[in-house]
Amino acid sequence: MSQTVDRALSILPLLAEGPADLGQVAERLGVHKSTALRLLRTLHEHGLVYRQSDQRYRLGARLFALAQETMENLDIREIAHPHLVRLNEACGHTVHLAVYEEGEVLYIDKVESRYPVRMYSRIGKPVAVTVAAVAKLLLADLPEPERRALTDKLDYPLYTARSTPNAPAFLRELEQVREQGWATDLGGHEESINCVAAPIRGADGRVVAAMSVSAPNVVVTAEELLTLLPQVRRSADAISGEYSGRTPVTDPTRDLA
Amino acid sequence: MSQTVDRALSILPLLAEGPADLGQVAERLGVHKSTALRLLRTLHEHGLVYRQSDQRYRLGARLFALAQETMENLDIREIAHPHLVRLNEACGHTVHLAVYEEGEVLYIDKVESRYPVRMYSRIGKPVAVTVAAVAKLLLADLPEPERRALTDKLDYPLYTARSTPNAPAFLRELEQVREQGWATDLGGHEESINCVAAPIRGADGRVVAAMSVSAPNVVVTAEELLTLLPQVRRSADAISGEYSGRTPVTDPTRDLA
């Protein structure tokens, strides 16, 4: 909607690929070098872009700080965290919390496994949306048209032989997930890793987040992991209760200066 | 340098404080509502801002993804990570990696303690620069004018009785740190937590990062932690060697379209 801002923001994903110098930025934006320079300078003043010693630009530290603050301001996360910790203490495995936003699912909290073998994941990283248990729960609850539109334009990468292969299969799976109220990922993302997940609902019953327990085959079999399902669901329901009670659409903003 | 972009980017820290509606954003920017709307829309298109169900705006998921990619592109991090893991396996405590950028020090990697009592910290979070051991190392190596300018405009919050109280004391400490080539934080940030840290240097000898081992008093005393110093320094030196060898100012960019 605003050309100048649009151009400036287009620089960010470009730099996310790796450092670039002024000429490269200008070329990829399709603007004059002087224009690119002014945009980069503005981004720099705000700390979103950093100029390293070799004069090339890369993304800046402020991005981390912003991402950090965003996360800490998410009220679901705050409410859920102690429950995740408790569940982790009870079962010992890695516990994740995830939310949906604009076609993506991302982890917003994580409590690490106590076992030495850990699965790789990082808070803030977009989740493999076609296979992850938490993603299935979040997508299953979308209004039908949105769900349809999304599943249509998704890719279905075959991480393993058990990955969801295409849109129709995925839609069927989502249907089932929605009805049973829980989801699994049995080696669909990484051959040797299984997850069980349960939904967290707001006061209106809509799914606002999902949590999961993940563990590699070498620690527990898929069957053993499934026995944890009741525990996971109880945790999720407890969070749902607190969340519905405390924060329907409340606004704790206090700055009427 | 560019007014429009400047205004748009000013929205981000504003939203980092918490969700806000159009009117609030416009007011705090000092612009007309229609202007604020156009800026927010542009930010939204790029995923930096998200519009929640109650129509208010908050920071968006793309921020996480960008922060994530930035981090993973840092070559020091990549080189250092296995060393951090090895050090953690050897001593069991929390290991951090930090860099300096534009007046701030931030953690860019972390391997969690194996002990149940863990110190709080998060990757991406700016470090308490006047007390953290890694910060001392990074600031001690700055060129004198920059170091002076920075220490002058810093705050010196008294987290504990052993926090660095003011600029002169801090400068003396930095002097000592630079000469001895390592640093500590003995309860200067949190009463019961101690750290020992060592610098990682580039090919030209400049400090490019710093790593530390942290542990609470209840697990090991400060004296015991200090016995780990040689190990920490060996790790840091090993990383320095690899980093100098592999990446002086190399550019792995491959896109001359």
Place this chain on the structure above:
DNA sequence: CTCGCCGTTGCATTATCTGCAACGGCCATT
């Protein structure tokens, strides 16, 4: 020593952004 590349600057042009005013939906109030 010289050539060429890259980042940088001042300036005139013109495109772009801004504020205004008016509309419409929604919620709360009477």
Place this chain on the structure above:
DNA sequence: AATGGCCGTTGCAGATAATGCAACGGCGAG
């Protein structure tokens, strides 16, 4: 049920601010 006010949204004309150009200077390579 009707009404008033609030908030987000849109089209438009004026004015400001962004753009590309051309020229400079520093730096490294040949």
